[in-house]
Each structure stands twice: as structure tokens, then as C-alpha cells.
Amino acid sequence: MSASGSVSTVSRDDNLVSSSEDSSCPDDSDLQLGLGLSLGGGGAGNSAFKLQQQASFGAQYATSLTAKNFPSSSSFSSSSSSLGKPSHASCAKRSADSVANAYSQVVGWPPIRAYRMNNITNQAKSVATDEYNSMIEKNKRKNGVVENTTNGSNKNYGTGKTKTSLFVKVNMDGIPIGRKVDLSTHSCYETLAQTLEDMFLRPTINVTGIRSGIQEHDTRVEATRSLKLLDGMSDFVLTYEDKEGDWMLVGDVPWGMFLTSVKRLRIMRTSEATGLGPRIQESSGRQRNKPI
Amino acid sequence: MIMESMRKKESPSSVVSTQFPDEVLERVFALLTSHKDRSSVSLVCKDWYNAERWSRTHVFIGNCYSVSPEILARRFPNIRSVTLKGKPRFSDFNLVPQNWGADIHAWLVAFADKYPFLEELRLKRMTVSDESLEYVAANFQNFKVLSLLSCDGFSTDGLAAIATHCKNLTELDIQENGVEDKSGSWLSCFPESFTSLEVLNFANMSAEVNFDALERLVSRCKSLKALKVNKSISLEQLQRLLVCAPQLVELGTGSFSQDLTTRHYAELENAFNNCKNIQTLSGLWEATALYLPVLYPASANLTFLNLSYAALQSGDLAKLLVHCPSLWRLWVLDTVEDKGLEAVGSYCPLLEELRVFPADPFDEEIIHGVTEEGFVAVSFGCRRLHYVLYFCRQMTNAAVATIVQNCPDFTHFRLCIMNPGQPDYVTNDPMDEAFGAVVKTCTKLRRLSVSGLLTDLTFEYIGTYAKNLETLSVAFAGSSDWGMQCVLGGCPKLRKLEIRDCPFGNKALLSGLEKYESMRSLWMSACNVTMNGCRLLAREMPRLNVEVMKEDGSDDSQADKVYVYRSVAGPRRDAPPSVLTL
Numbered sequence: 008m009s010a011s012g013s014v015s016t017v018s019r020d021d022n023l024v025s026s027s028e029d030s031s032c033p034d035d036s037d038l039q040l041g042l043g044l045s046l047g048g049g050g051a052g053n054s055a056f057k058l059q060q061q062a063s064f065g066a067q068y069a070t071s072l073t074a075k076n077f078p079s080s081s082s083f084s085s086s087s088s089s090l091g092k093p094s095h096a097s098c099a100k101r102s103a104d105s106v107a108n109a110y111s112q113v114v115g116w117p118p119i120r121a122y123r124m125n126n127i128t129n130q131a132k133s134v135a136t137d138e139y140n141s142m143i144e145k146n147k148r149k150n151g152v153v154e155n156t157t158n159g160s161n162k163n164y165g166t167g168k169t170k171t172s173l174f175v176k177v178n179m180d181g182i183p184i185g186r187k188v189d190l191s192t193h194s195c196y197e198t199l200a201q202t203l204e205d206m207f208l209r210p211t212i213n214v215t216g217i218r219s220g221i222q223e224h225d226t227r228v229e230a231t232r233s234l235k236l237l238d239g240m241s242d243f244v245l246t247y248e249d250k251e252g253d254w255m256l257v258g259d260v261p262w263g264m265f266l267t268s269v270k271r272l273r274i275m276r277t278s279e280a281t282g283l284g285p286r287i288q289e290s291s292g293r294q295r296n297k298p299i
Numbered sequence: 300m301i302m303e304s305m306r307k308k309e310s311p312s313s314v315v316s317t318q319f320p321d322e323v324l325e326r327v328f329a330l331l332t333s334h335k336d337r338s339s340v341s342l343v344c345k346d347w348y349n350a351e352r353w354s355r356t357h358v359f360i361g362n363c364y365s366v367s368p369e370i371l372a373r374r375f376p377n378i379r380s381v382t383l384k385g386k387p388r389f390s391d392f393n394l395v396p397q398n399w400g401a402d403i404h405a406w407l408v409a410f411a412d413k414y415p416f417l418e419e420l421r422l423k424r425m426t427v428s429d430e431s432l433e434y435v436a437a438n439f440q441n442f443k444v445l446s447l448l449s450c451d452g453f454s455t456d457g458l459a460a461i462a463t464h465c466k467n468l469t470e471l472d473i474q475e476n477g478v479e480d481k482s483g484s485w486l487s488c489f490p491e492s493f494t495s496l497e498v499l500n501f502a503n504m505s506a507e508v509n510f511d512a513l514e515r516l517v518s519r520c521k522s523l524k525a526l527k528v529n530k531s532i533s534l535e536q537l538q539r540l541l542v543c544a545p546q547l548v549e550l551g552t553g554s555f556s557q558d559l560t561t562r563h564y565a566e567l568e569n570a571f572n573n574c575k576n577i578q579t580l581s582g583l584w585e586a587t588a589l590y591l592p593v594l595y596p597a598s599a600n601l602t603f604l605n606l607s608y609a610a611l612q613s614g615d616l617a618k619l620l621v622h623c624p625s626l627w628r629l630w631v632l633d634t635v636e637d638k639g640l641e642a643v644g645s646y647c648p649l650l651e652e653l654r655v656f657p658a659d660p661f662d663e664e665i666i667h668g669v670t671e672e673g674f675v676a677v678s679f680g681c682r683r684l685h686y687v688l689y690f691c692r693q694m695t696n697a698a699v700a701t702i703v704q705n706c707p708d709f710t711h712f713r714l715c716i717m718n719p720g721q722p723d724y725v726t727n728d729p730m731d732e733a734f735g736a737v738v739k740t741c742t743k744l745r746r747l748s749v750s751g752l753l754t755d756l757t758f759e760y761i762g763t764y765a766k767n768l769e770t771l772s773v774a775f776a777g778s779s780d781w782g783m784q785c786v787l788g789g790c791p792k793l794r795k796l797e798i799r800d801c802p803f804g805n806k807a808l809l810s811g812l813e814k815y816e817s818m819r820s821l822w823m824s825a826c827n828v829t830m831n832g833c834r835l836l837a838r839e840m841p842r843l844n845v846e847v848m849k850e851d852g853s854d855d856s857q858a859d860k861v862y863v864y865r866s867v868a869g870p871r872r873d874a875p876p877s878v879l880t881l
Contacts, residue, residue, distance in 0.1 A: 113719065113800075114392070114393055114394065115389065115393050115394045116774070117715055117717045118389075118392050118774070119657070119660060120391045120392070120449065121393065122476075123475070124660070187662070
């Protein structure tokens, strides 16, 4: 009667059925199942779901996430900022990420067949463009501008090709909609900074509306202002969260070391970036670009 | 019509068989193709039942466990074509444990005995091993059609066996399966003497095939009308194939991106120009603006365009659609965005079916893709629209109301707002009124998938108005048992109900006690149903199979996944340990 020894339907390996297309899917050791919840009171008043106030999901690694695991959010587009208020210490670090990631880790949702998942995510990497803009697009792609690509946590479906990418999330203070960037397409801080400037300063991004209206065909590639993220002289600095959960200034360590320890990026207002390290107090505009 | 004319001739006292000898009945019934008609006919009287069963050559079994091969063979002695569906649909989304069952082999053994002249096998969501495929190749001399959709368990070795031995094969259709793609050499196994192929679809397989073998195959199979190749076939190679087979009606291209010389480009254009019969076009992986124009001359008669693997932008789509005025089925990726859908509305007035798939379903932070505006735009331009599958990140009640007002003939309405439990993004209300509008307006609705923030009100609407509804898919919705009770109490034609992550419990489950025997199946996962509830159901309804799949670490009393279906074959004996039959 008891179901001990039953095959968990949710462990990621099982999801790879017997398809060789899925076999290149990497092991999902980073899966963020620790949903911080509580998110007390989030969402529409007539939400149907009970919020499970459990903090630790470690024991539930093999359980499919259900409706009980996350709230119905009425303003989903405001992403992590409004939802990221952890109520339980052990989930503090993960809550903001986890809720924003919530539905990407629900088994079998959105309901798309595995075959299609594998193929469209590869396709989206090579989005077709107008001839007129194709050159611009090509340049951007070399810099790793990512708009339509999967992140590393989509282990359910994996990617058909064996390509190691290193997607991390990027948020900029004051902009509710975050982005993702593939660090593996960069080899130094300079190109990364330039990419991030392009991402966050393109004038067509509607920061207040839900639809960002990002125009693929926008021909204006110059930013309206330069962030100069790495030189410590502008209103913003580029910071990152490392594997230990500490927030550090980008540019202090060699690029390779940076790649191994970075978890996510944040373009922070300089006024808030206190205590992140001695560099912030230095006055001269020293370039932080450190190619490998 | 046949039945009516026959009824007129019957008088209450006369025996039908004196007026219509069995042979005549059988001849007449042989013209009936719809299995629903045949089921109706078989219920009229014993003679009709017999005539029908002797004349039936094709059988459709929607749930392979609802009947056994023995029972099937006893009733229908002359079957040549079998369509079988196995696992519950949610197995496509990895919700069903591996080795759950639906293995074709036992069926094949029975068929080899009772139907040695079996010609066609169409399987969906079945487990098919290489041994089974080899068995087919060895035991059915007349075998003609093999179609595998969303199946798993086999490798290209099995396909090699089919190719090698099935001398009369006309159709090999391998779609979206969990195939172990060891190599493309299976294609080279078709003997040089083999010429009967009419349909070849290996689009979803990845391994490279021997192009020369493919080219020779295509050349000698003069009746080939459908060819869907995989990504490994380049544009240049495609051109050569088209030259061999300009008669193609259905074409699936390979990779649609390559650096072609001017000469090769011209040759490709020419090849497409000569294909005047193409009605279905698919594949188009990596299609870019540069090469899409070669399709224009061949697009005049296109009725089905499948761009769901081509990440096109709105402009490219628009330019292509201008050349496709006859289109009635279109599948796209949401990279075309609302603007692309506006073009659909403008250029495809005959459109009846639209499917919009998400190019990046997990990237919920970057808001792109399609919105309610695109859907509305299509509805204004395509008044004949009756089938839609739409993945989006935002929707409003008002938009859906407008859509169904424009297109009241929906038979299939599958809306997937990708963030579970998301309300109307303008008003913050639940999406109840949207689906209320759908069921009130679209009286012909047969299939509905709901999404977004939904209360029990949605299900009240469905139960009250959806009188023709046959399939309902529900996820992350509802407020209480009452919702599911409304559906079970209301939809008279309901056949398949699949529910996940909803607050429906035993009360709801048990309210459908009498209903389930008139349905094909019920699926409930991550709801509030308990083992006791399931046991009660199983006890009260012995003709239902009640199966529970439990997950590691879950409470003993919770029934994590429940699958209930009617069966004349009794409980199945091949369930794995993770599946409990109550």
C-alpha cells in the first residue's frame, strides 16, 4: 500500500524520459526550490490559494510545486521588488529570486511538450531579424545580449545542444523589470558593462508599463547617457552577489574568478553602495576593466 | 442519413433482417467512417450490431486500458487499422512516472494472432520498444502505416527494422517522440526496390541521415506526397529533394539558414516555384528574412503553415503572409508579437486555426511575446476562427469578451496565461468573466483550457453553459469543491477532465460518481483528494479503474495524482509499483 520506493515524478532526471535530445541537460544542482513564501498578503484580495507558510523546502526537493507554494500576484511585472520580503530567516536570501522564478520551476508548466521546449529555446537564440538591422543585431549578439534565451535553471527541458552558458539576472535600481545576461559570451568587464548599458538605457524600455515594448528593430544604439559602471564616477555602480551571498563591487577580481563566484548582478545607485569595499571611497576615475 | 432512410423502411413488427440481408447491411455500414456513427449504429439492434462489427476495419481506442486486445478481437474480426492512445495527456508535461505503462507489445501479440493482415498502426502516448517495432516488421506482411506521436521507449534501431522489412510501407510518421536517436542510418535501410512510400516524416529526429540515400528514396517513390525532413537537411539539399519531388503536398523543410551562392539561391527559388501543390509547410528551423522569400511562389495554395520552430519577427511574418491568402491553419512563435498577429488579421481572412507558442516560456521577467491585443486583432480579421491555442503573459476579461463576440464559433479555446493564477492585468479581477463569455457565446465549444486567476464562478459558468464541452483542462484555479461539482453536474457531454493544482477535494471527486462512467477519464493531481476518497470511489464504482500515483515524501493519506477511467477490461495488471490500483 505504501508508496515507498515509488518513482518520483518530479526529479529532473526522470523528466528526461528516453529522449536523447534531453540527454545533454546538465545536472540541476542549483535548483532553487526554496521558495520563500509568505509573501503575506500579496495579490488580489480574492485569491484562491492558501499561502503555505513553510519556510524550508529542502525536504520537499522531490515534490512538485503546487498552487499552495506561491501566491497569485496581481502585479507580477513588478517582480521581485514587491514580493521579496522574506518572513523566514532561512529563506531570506532566496525569497526574492524564488518567487520571481516560481513558475519556471513548477513541473510541467507551462504545458508545452518537452520536444518543443528543447527546440524552440535553441531557436530563440538565433532570432531572425530584418536585413536592415541584421548587422546591428549581429554586433549585439556577439556581446551576448540575451532576450529570448533560457536560463540555467530550466533543467526540466534542457537544451538540445551542449552549450555551456552562464546566465545571471541583472536588476537596476529604479527599473522594475529585470534582465538576464549570458556571462559566458563575455571575456572582460568592459564588454559586460557596455552590454548592460545597452540593455538598461535603451529609450524604448517602458519602465512603468507592463509591456516593455523592447524593439528589436530599434536602430538607435547609442545610449542616452553612459552609465560608466566601472569607473566609480557615475550615479550607478555595478555590483554582484557572490556564492556566499555577499554583495561585491564588480571589477575587483580577475574575470575568471568573477565568473566562478557570481550569482547575480545589480546596478546599484552609488549612494546605496556603501560598505561594499574600500574602492567606493576612492576618488580618481580609475578604470576597473580587467581583461583576463 | 443512411440510418434515417433505413428507419423509414422499418415497421415495428417486421424484422430488419428479412428486408436487409446481412451482406447489404455490411456493405452500407462499410461506408460509415466515423467511429461515433458506428457506435450509434451498433446500438440499434442485434443484427445491426453484428453487421457493424463484421464490417468495421478501423478501430479507434481513446484509452488503451479501457478495453483489452482479447475483447477487441472478439468483437471486431476484420480490423486492418488501429489507433490507440495510451498515457494521460499530462504525461506530455512530465507529470506521469516513467514506466507507467501503455505498452503496445501485448496488443501486437494479439494482433499478430487475430489480425495478421493489419495494415495501420497509429499510436499516441504509448510505450513502444525496439522489440515491438521489430515484431511489427516481422509479423505483418501487409503493414503500411506507422504513425507514432508522443511515444517513447524506442530507438532508431526499431525504425531500421521497419524500414528494412516492411515492403508495403506507405507511411512512416515519427513525431515528437522520446526517441533514442542513435544514428540516422535507419533511413538507409529502405531497400532500393522499395517504392511505395507516400508519407515520410522524421522532422523531430535529430541525427543526420545519409542524404544520398534520402535523395534516392525520394526519387523512386513516385507517390510521395508528404515529406518532412529534419534539421540536418540543409537548404541546398532541400532544393535537390524538391527537384525530385515537385508533386509534394506537404513539405517540412530542414534548416532554413545557410550561406547560399546566388546560383544556389536561384535554384532554390526555382525549385519552390515548381512545387505548385504544396498545401502544408513546416520545419523552417532558423528561418531568416533572407530566405523566406523563396517560399512565396509556392505559397498560393498553402492551407497550413507551421512556423512554430521559426523565431520570426513581425515584419517577416507579415511579408510571408501576404503570399498566403488561402491559409486556414497557422502556428507561430510569440516572437512575432502583437504586430505580427495584426498582420495575421489583415492577410488571412480564411483563418480557422491559430496556435501561438511561447519562444521563451520560462523568461517571465522580460515581458515580450504576445498580449491580449494580438489575439483581439486576429479576432477582428479572422471571423472564421474556431480553434485557438494561445500562450501569453497577460490577458483581460474585456479582450476575451471582444474576441468571442467577433468569433462565436469557437470549438477549441485553449488559453494559457503563463503565470499561474494571474488576474486581469488591467482591473485585477479574476478571469472568470472571460471564460464566462467564452462558454456563453460559443455554443459549439468542445474543448476548453482555462488559466489565470479563477474562482468557482468560472466553473459555475462552465457547468451552466458549456453544453457541448467534451474536454476541459484546469490548472491553478477554483476556490472550493463547488467549482468542480458545477462542472461534473453540468456538462452533459464531458469526456475528459484534467485538473492540476486546484483546491478540489473528496467532496468534488465523489460528486461525479455517476458521471465518470460516461467519461473517458479524469485526472487530478496536486489537489486535495485523499486516499480514502479514492478508495470510496473505487468501491462504489467497480467499473472504473481508480489509480493513484504517489510521490516520495508525501503524506500517506494524500492522493497526489489520481487517474480514473472507465474500463471493460478490469483493473490493469501491468502497473508499476508507483501506481496503486484501488
